[in-house]
Amino acid sequence: MAKKITLPITEEDIENLKAGDSVLLSGSIITGRDAAHKRLFELLEEGKELPVNINGEIIYYVGPAPAKPPYAVGPAGPTSSYRMDKYTPALLDRGMKGMIGKGARNKEVVDAVVRNHCVYFAAIGGAAALIAKSIKSEELLCYEDLGTEAIRRYEIEDFPCIVVIDSKGNNLYESEPPKYRVSD
Amino acid sequence: MEIRKIKADTVTKTVKQLFMDCNYFIDDSITKALKEFKEKEKSPVGRDVLSQLLENNEIAAAEQIPICQDTGMAVLFVEYGDKVVIEDGSFKEAVEQGVREAYDEGYLRKSVVSDPVFDRINTKDNTPAVIHTEIVKGDKIKFLVGGKGFGSENMSAIKMLTPSYGAEGVKDFILETVRKAGPNPCPPIVVGVGIGGTFEKAAQLAKKATFRPIDTENPDPRYAAMERELLENINKMGFGPAGLGGNTTALGVNIETYPTHIAGMPVAVNICCHAARHKEAEI
Structure with a gap:
């Protein structure tokens, strides 16, 4: 049974989420991937103000395909998270509460998730047409010049994902495969 | 003429x-494989992921969206x-x-x-x-x-093996590449392998191998056997659908070969996600 969570996510929500939980998220999230992360990170390094308020936000690693009328958004599945590993700890230390992506994270990210009491969700890679059905609208926030990589705000309803790294540091990508591994 | x-x-x-x-339209061989592997998948989460991929592909085809x-x-x-x-x-x-x-x-x-x-x-x-x-x-x-797509492209690798590595060396390198990719390339994956030729020829063959329907096999029975053995061993790794655990890590392994130099045995492994998109036409 999937847990329904209404965003913004609370400390209590995060405390109760465990690696392996199926979750349906509703509310608002922001998007960003490689190029946007690089820009945000560089601004933080220079001690400058960010163009979006990341405090309490969940960021979705996505670069959507264009919307085909009459749809509000195009197919929008997750992109590989590890490419954001270099930038993620700094964003979590500044108040971001979670990420939605796919695939493994490095130790620095897991440590930052635990240190800041955050959560990492995985959406299903390649299920872009299905996922788009739970995205109700989009709004451009900044970095329009990046095209698909711009930072947007999505209003989502019952967006399906799975807790992969919880606030205690439990990691589904570490714990699950060994259960199904067959040695000769 | x-x-x-x-x-x-x-x-x-x-x-x-x-x-x-x-x-918009996934290859029939992928749909068939997703259904077959779903029946055999031991992980409940894994079965659910495979169902969602099948549903996703139906939506894409019906609405003609990616x-x-x-x-x-x-x-x-x-x-x-x-x-x-x-x-x-x-x-x-x-x-x-x-x-x-x-x-x-x-x-x-x-x-x-x-x-x-x-x-x-x-x-x-x-x-x-x-x-x-x-x-x-x-x-x-x-x-x-x-x-x-580059989520899987980034997990690909090439190695200039030398003849003494033999078939075992080839298989080890392919398995090592898939293991390193782990949950990242959107499993279940299709593994394209190019063996022989030169550095760039092997890589081209590997890409071409990912464009071959997965219900076909290499015409040389020795390579066809290698394809089957590799698929079986990859699915023992446990990564499973979406990397969340299970016995469906790959849907198919396709090998293409070319003659090579007396001193060499290049092997390229091109990883492709379950959305293995390819089409052909002749004019």
Whole structure:
């Protein structure tokens, strides 16, 4: 049974989420991937103000395909998270509460998730047409010049994902495969 | 054989249709494999992921929208008949125009940047494409194309093995590459392997192998056996659908080979996600 969570996510929500939980998220999230992360990170390094308020936000690693009328958004599945590993700890230390992506994270990210009491969700890679059905609208926030990589705000309803790294540091990508591994 | 004239516009229209179709309609062999593996999948989460992928692909086909938002960099293998002359334009420009129109009018994502290291500015029309052209005998042009997503492309690897490594060395390198990729390339994956030729030939063969339907096998029974053995061993790794655990890590392994040098045995492994998109046409 999937847990329904209404965003913004609370400390209590995060405390109760465990690696392996199926979750349906509703509310608002922001998007960003490689190029946007690089820009945000560089601004933080220079001690400058960010163009979006990341405090309490969940960021979705996505670069959507264009919307085909009459749809509000195009197919929008997750992109590989590890490419954001270099930038993620700094964003979590500044108040971001979670990420939605796919695939493994490095130790620095897991440590930052635990240190800041955050959560990492995985959406299903390649299920872009299905996922788009739970995205109700989009709004451009900044970095329009990046095209698909711009930072947007999505209003989502019952967006399906799975807790992969919880606030205690439990990691589904570490714990699950060994259960199904067959040695000769 | 007479010289045959083909209009540049015919090339453009063919290429455009192929790229739109390959992004909306998954190959039948993938659908068949997803269904078969779902029956055998031991992980409940894994079965659920496979069901969602099947549902996703049905939505994409019914609504003619991309299966995955990463509609890829456009890759074409072209067999160009030596009796063909392009009329009213050039072949290269006609192909690029087909890619441009497909990605623009087909609501496909533009994912190409102009310069790999410094500028990284989106070209906004998904060109240029990667075009591999072989001149063959005849008066036709055959296209084998695919949109290659980079979540899986980034997990690919090549190694210049030497002859003493033998078949075991080849298999070890392929398995090591898949193991390193782990949950990242959107499993269940299709593994394309190119063995032989030179450094770049092996890589091209590996890409071409990912464009082969997975219900086919290498015509040489020794390589066909290697494909089956590798698939079995990859599915013992436990990564499973979406990397969340399970016994469906790969749907297929396709091997292509080419003669090579006395001193060498290059092996390239091109990883492809479950959205293994490819289409072909002849004009």
